[in-house]
Amino acid sequence: MRVAVLVSGRGTNLQALLDAEARGELAPAEIVCVVSNRPGAAALERARAAGKPAITIDHKAFADRAGFEDALLEALAGHGADAVVLAGFMRVLTPRFVDAYPSRIVNTHPALSPAFPGTDAAGQALRHGVKLTGVTVHFVDAGVDTGPIIAQRAVPVLPGDDAATLQHRIQAEEHRLLPRVVRALAAGRITCEGRRVDVATTDHADELL
Numbered sequence: 043m044r045v046a047v048l049v050s051g052r053g054t055n056l057q058a059l060l061d062a063e064a065r066g067e068l069a070p071a072e073i074v075c076v077v078s079n080r081p082g083a084a085a086l087e088r089a090r091a092a093g094k095p096a097i098t099i100d101h102k103a104f105a106d107r108a109g110f111e112d113a114l115l116e117a118l119a120g121h122g123a124d125a126v127v128l129a130g131f132m133r134v135l136t137p138r139f140v141d142a143y144p145s146r147i148v149n150t151h152p153a154l155s156p157a158f159p160g161t162d163a164a165g166q167a168l169r170h171g172v173k174l175t176g177v178t179v180h181f182v183d184a185g186v187d188t189g190p191i192i193a194q195r196a197v198p199v200l201p202g203d204d205a206a207t208l209q210h211r212i213q214a215e216e217h218r219l220l221p222r223v224v225r226a227l228a229a230g231r232i233t234c235e236g237r238r239v240d241v242a243t244t245d246h247a248d249e250l251l
């Protein structure tokens with residue numbers, strides 16, 4: 043499975059994917075390009091350092107979403123991508139883009155969906171006063187962090203947490219989970235019917251992912 047990773051920011055999830063690939067833990071998935079909608083995103087430097095094509099497609103350079111997504115689709119096709127991972131990519135995708143990769147676009151979100159979609163999920167969790175939050179890796183639909191859920195991990199909210207410390211602890215979990223989901227997807231172990239996602243286990247793992 044040839045994976046394009048879309049990013050907007052720091053790229054720590056991209057780094058987790060690159061590191062997993064370097065350890066041989068992402069196969070049969072292969073990262074074929076990294077695309078940022080933000081010029082100068084730190085994630086692009088991580089991609090270059092790993093020898094991956096690092097592409098900027100600035101959404102602000104386009105009059106509308108359709109134009110931006112046309113450029114995105116063209117870049118992905120140019121690298122032969124057949125799956126897409128959103129790793130801190132902070133743009134909503136239209137149905138036209140989503141339909142181009144059916145059950146082949148995954149996103150990681152730092153909350154237990156359907157709670158706290160959108161930006162600043164850790165801050166939202168703190169303000170709401172939940173005792174448990176976490177990370178959700180899900181298929182992407184045209185909503186904001188709403189698609190069918192593939193895997194979740196819980197993270198406790200600790201006394202004294204601020205948004206930064208909580209986000210840091212959530213990220214440690216998502217850095218473990220996202221590469222496992224990508225590997226399972228590439229291995230054909232993930233099936234989706236409506237909102238229900240099934241992850242088949244491997245012979246030797248007691249965990250699903």
Ligand code: GAR
Binds near residue numbers: 129
């Ligand atoms: C990640 O925590 C990701 O879950 C979140 O952005 C962060 C990007 O960090 N995504 C969302 O909030 C999507 N709604 P990174 O650039 O260091 O990977």
